[in-house]
Amino acid sequence: MRTVDAAGLSIGDDHPTRIMGVLNVSKESPYKPSVYNDPGAAAEYVDEALIEEGADIVDVGLESANKRLDVLSAEDELDRLDTAIETIQSVSGDAVFSIETRYHEVAEAALDRGFDMVNDICGFADPEMPRVCEEYDVAVAKMASPPDLERPGAVEDVDWSARRADGRERSGSYADDIYEALSLNGFTDKTIVDPAFGGWSEAKTLDDDRETFRRLREFRGHGRPILVSINRKNFLRDLAGRDTERALPVSLAATAMAVERGAHVVRTHDVAETRDAAIVGDAFTPARLRDEEAGVEELDARTPAEVRRHLDRIGAPADIDHAARATTRVFELSGLTERDRATLTAPPVGAGFAPGSETGAGVLYGTPAALRSVVREVDGSERLQAALAGIEDALEDAE
Numbered sequence: 001m002r003t004v005d006a007a008g009l010s011i012g013d014d015h016p017t018r019i020m021g022v023l024n025v026s027k028e029s030p031y032k033p034s035v036y037n038d039p040g041a042a043a044e045y046v047d048e049a050l051i052e053e054g055a056d057i058v059d060v061g062l063e064s065a066n067k068r069l070d071v072l073s074a075e076d077e078l079d080r081l082d083t084a085i086e087t088i089q090s091v092s093g094d095a096v097f098s099i100e101t102r103y104h105e106v107a108e109a110a111l112d113r114g115f116d117m118v119n120d121i122c123g124f125a126d127p128e129m130p131r132v133c134e135e136y137d138v139a140v141a142k143m144a145s146p147p148d149l150e151r152p153g154a155v156e157d158v159d160w161s162a163r164r165a166d167g168r169e170r171s172g173s174y175a176d177d178i179y180e181a182l183s184l185n186g187f188t189d190k191t192i193v194d195p196a197f198g199g200w201s202e203a204k205t206l207d208d209d210r211e212t213f214r215r216l217r218e219f220r221g222h223g224r225p226i227l228v229s230i231n232r233k234n235f236l237r238d239l240a241g242r243d244t245e246r247a248l249p250v251s252l253a254a255t256a257m258a259v260e261r262g263a264h265v266v267r268t269h270d271v272a273e274t275r276d277a278a279i280v281g282d283a284f285t286p287a288r289l290r291d292e293e294a295g296v297e298e299l300d301a302r303t304p305a306e307v308r309r310h311l312d313r314i315g316a317p318a319d320i321d322h323a324a325r326a327t328t329r330v331f332e333l334s335g336l337t338e339r340d341r342a343t344l345t346a347p348p349v350g351a352g353f354a355p356g357s358e359t360g361a362g363v364l365y366g367t368p369a370a371l372r373s374v375v376r377e378v379d380g381s382e383r384l385q386a387a388l389a390g391i392e393d394a395l396e397d398a399e
Contacts, residue, residue: 012225156208182222193222351365374388
């Protein structure tokens with residue numbers, strides 16, 4: 001996992017989760033407490049509600065990305081840039097300033113006038129955006145999106161399978177489409193990936209966002225820091241039956257989970273609370289070996305699907321199912337007969353069975369490939385066969 005330097009702020013596994021606070025100079029933006037068109041009032045908000053509360057990055061939006069609103073042109077965004085520039089020039093606190101845009105012209109103008117990084121909500125749909133970010137040597141958050149400047153995040157009706165380099169068929173999974181969208185048009189050396197949570201199109205469902213969140217660790221397969229924007233999002237509010245005003249608790253719960261699953265930057269309107277949730281997530285994220293000098297890094301990959309992302313990234317051969325051999329699952333069994341326990345003490349290579357002192361108990365463990373061999377080869381009691389069938393289903397679910 002590479003570390004990205006954003007104007008002196010290090011973003012990556014070896015550093016605390018970074019908090020990105022939000023300021024909008026767009027009157028259309030739905031979250032009104034963050035919307036300002038007066039530079040003085042905006043600067044006061046940034047100092048008091050964002051930086052003093054713990055924001056490392058301030059993301060300034062020039063327009064709302066709401067799919068129901070007309071898309072502003074680059075010229076329209078540039079007309080609003082003056083307010084953003086005056087604001088950051090009036091801020092007294094210290095933060096990295098990010099410009100949220102889809103246009104390279106706007107990014108370039110903002111970087112020329114004091115901004116430090118770019119938040120591209122159209123995922124390099126503007127082919128000149130990577131060039132600008134590379135020439136200015138700045139960090140850029142790249143949100144998953146189709147190659148269309150007018151449809152940020154609406155990836156569901158693009159046939160990403162036709163763009164796959166490995167030739168695999170499309171799985172039909174929204175999360176897979178998001179993963180492929182992030183690969184489109186490549187990366188800069190300082191790219192941060194954003195899996196595009198939220199209602200970017202009418203076709204996208206809450207379950208699509210939940211699937212992407214469940215599989216967030218897979219996005220580490222790109223080898224780049226991850227930004228998540230989940231604050232008060234519908235896919236979380238719906239779980240608890242909360243409206244936007246009462247959705248902070250579910251956002252904070254998800255923030256801690258996202259950090260443990262690999263998020264490095266959390267974009268939020270609720271800076272102080274989100275910072276606390278991220279601290280909890282950081283504290284309970286397991287330590288992993290990472291030694292650049294020795295050339296070794298322990299991957300945060302716990303399922304075959306997560307391992308497969310890393311294998312794809314390094315171009316590992318696909319003729320051997322290394323992903324199924326690289327992960328281990330552990331299952332406790334009970335109610336086994338003595339014959340069952342005797343049969344399991346000599347499982348296929350890659351699996352093991354530890355009988356417990358309690359009658360009928362034991363722990364079966366191994367790689368998914370080895371456990372599938374156990375399912376195929378072991379003939380036991382009806383209870384054991386039912387347990388093995390359940391294990392097989394669990395292995396399929398992890399794929």
